[in-house]
Amino acid sequence: MMTDVTPFAQAARHVRAVAFPHVLVLIDYRNGHVQCLLPQAAAHWQDAARSGRLTTMPQPLAGHLIRTGALRPTQMPTPWDAPLPAPTPAASWGGAEHPAGLTQVTGPFSATAAVALATTWSITRTGRRKRAMNRLVRALWASTSTAGRPASPAEASEVVLAVRRTAWHAPVRTACLEESAAATFLLAARRLSVVWCHGIAADPVRLHAWVQTVDGDPVAEPPSTRAYTPALTIGARHQHHP
Known part of the structure; x- marks a missing residue:
């Protein structure tokens, strides 16, 4: 007892x-x-x-x-x-690789993508460090709640890749969390609706954040992204605010 x-x-x-x-x-x-x-x-x-x-x-x-x-x-x-x-992962004894969203892309620098990335960095770095994730989730919830029509796969991919290209030039840490949030903010600014996802894969346990269309298709992601089980989804009909 x-x-x-x-x-x-x-x-x-x-x-x-x-x-x-x-x-x-x-x-x-x-x-x-x-x-x-x-x-x-x-x-x-x-x-x-x-x-x-x-x-x-x-x-x-x-x-x-x-x-x-x-x-x-x-x-x-x-x-x-x-x-x-979550589904049973294939046995890998901790050696499985899920290179989700990590492929380098080339192309022109985007000023609007840079602004979206700067917004993301500001949200996560202004205020108490222990509450950074909460601030980002709340900002994503607020931005997607005002989005308009669903983004087409081409529209969503264009924005995600623009953010990813621009992020390679960033002077601060920029990984899937920052890239996916920035892309979601930029699409919402254009009144385009997508779903921001944060999920987990196992063996070994790892986290990933990505953008998908409202139909559930990951945007500019390799097939390995489907190994991740979404723990939190924000946007379109998936609005759920923790």
């Missing part, structure tokens, strides 16, 4: 759980923190999700999840959603 940790809790609103057969991954969209629960700990998470009770969860695990913000105490049992199921 637990003594030092509340007996009731629920998953924090800003946390997404993705369940692979061998690991449960918790992504905190407030601060970008990622935790991996091995099968025994994952089973305790699943049990607590069904009941809203922590009485069968080991106290050290429950205390850790509360301290890190994955769980928040409640006054009564409050069950929460089961984790998103």
Whole structure:
């Protein structure tokens, strides 16, 4: 029986759980923190999700999840959603490669893409560092909520590649998170709707962010992007604000 940790809790609103057969991954969209629960700990998470009770969860695990913000105490049992199921990855013993969105592209520098990238950097670097992911998610939610018609695959690809070309000249870190957000901002400024995705693949566990059309097709991405299970999608009919 637990003594030092509340007996009731629920998953924090800003946390997404993705369940692979061998690991449960918790992504905190407030601060970008990622935790991996091995099968025994994952089973305790699943049990607590069904009941809203922590009485069968080991106290050290429950205390850790509360301290890190994955769980928040409640006054009564409050069950929460089961984790998103993810497919079993092909066995690679940790050596699988998913080169999603990492191909260098050549072409002219885009001033509008540079502005979108600068906007993204400003959002993530202005304010408390621990809240950078939350600020970016909120900005994406706000920008896509005002977008108009769906972008065609050609329109979306043109913008994504322009951002990717321009990012190669950037003096600061620019990876899939910054590129996909900048492309989404630029398309929204043109009143074009797309879906921003943030997902996870396993073996080894890795994260990726990308843009897809409202029909679900990844934009300017290699086939390996489909190995990622979306944990959070923002835009079009997929609006979901943590």
